[in-house]
Amino acid sequence: MGSNGTPGVEERPAGSAGATRPAKRRLLVGSAVVLGTLLLTGCSTATTEQWKRLGLPEGASDRTEAVRSLWIGAWIAALIVGVMVWGLILWVSVRYRKRNDDAPRQVRYNLPLEVLYTLAPFAIIGVLFFYTVEHGNKITAMSGDPQHTVNVVGQQWQWTFNYKDTVEGQQGVWETGTMDRPATLWLPVNESVHFDLTSPDVIHSFWVPSFYFKLDVIPGRTNKFELTPTKIGTFEGKCAELCGLYHSRMVFSVKVVSRDDYDSHLRELAARGQTGAATGGSDATTIPGTGEGEK
Numbered sequence: 001m002g003s004n005g006t007p008g009v010e011e012r013p014a015g016s017a018g019a020t021r022p023a024k025r026r027l028l029v030g031s032a033v034v035l036g037t038l039l040l041t042g043c044s045t046a047t048t049e050q051w052k053r054l055g056l057p058e059g060a061s062d063r064t065e066a067v068r069s070l071w072i073g074a075w076i077a078a079l080i081v082g083v084m085v086w087g088l089i090l091w092v093s094v095r096y097r098k099r100n101d102d103a104p105r106q107v108r109y110n111l112p113l114e115v116l117y118t119l120a121p122f123a124i125i126g127v128l129f130f131y132t133v134e135h136g137n138k139i140t141a142m143s144g145d146p147q148h149t150v151n152v153v154g155q156q157w158q159w160t161f162n163y164k165d166t167v168e169g170q171q172g173v174w175e176t177g178t179m180d181r182p183a184t185l186w187l188p189v190n191e192s193v194h195f196d197l198t199s200p201d202v203i204h205s206f207w208v209p210s211f212y213f214k215l216d217v218i219p220g221r222t223n224k225f226e227l228t229p230t231k232i233g234t235f236e237g238k239c240a241e242l243c244g245l246y247h248s249r250m251v252f253s254v255k256v257v258s259r260d261d262y263d264s265h266l267r268e269l270a271a272r273g274q275t276g277a278a279t280g281g282s283d284a285t286t287i288p289g290t291g292e293g294e295k
């Protein structure tokens, strides 16, 4: 308003713009250098490998290949669509840029174009759907003849693992965690394990990122899956469903060990008297989260 024909006012923006331009350029160059340095120095071999898997952790179960190829495939599909869209946007911006003040030619309806942009998304969704179902079936496939069965109980706010193996004549042993001492799930390497997931209270989600596997733990129903750990090591597990105040403390470890170590661990549990099953409900209240024994 006040700038109409007032020389002083017009000079100021011009002058200040002139002064900020080099400053902006310096800021841009500076950030590029800092970012580049961070990128180059921050990449350990492990990080570089993880970049190649597009963010996935190193796989440690027989289900990882199906998830990995679906994940990479979806990114490739998204990139192809993205490059086409970015290309078209660039092309029309240049090809149809404003050249004079004449109104552009007014057009209505373009049947081929409308058919194309209706069918193209269906084709994209169809391809993604096909591969999702195909890989989903592989990921959730069950042999019906697993070598071990574990009943995982998710309860506010820790985990209980009931191993269904027969140990020294006893049917099943169990171990459990508290928020102070999170639970550890022991599994034998290269042997198939069937998991039954149950909860006595609210919905949790059993997630071991390195297995590329996650499944909800729902009260009143038993969710099942099967997998074979393929790598000896200790892996992180966590609850992936916001389940209450101490959800973040529903972490656990998975120890994948040799069959001998697995057997001797189960014998240890039996020796401690942890035989039978702790399936939640009144058992689960032994881990109240906020009760005695918790700090």
Ligand SMILES: [Cu+2]
Pocket (backbone or CB within 6 Å): 154, 203, 204, 205, 239, 240, 241, 242, 243, 247, 250
């Ligand atoms: Cu939870």
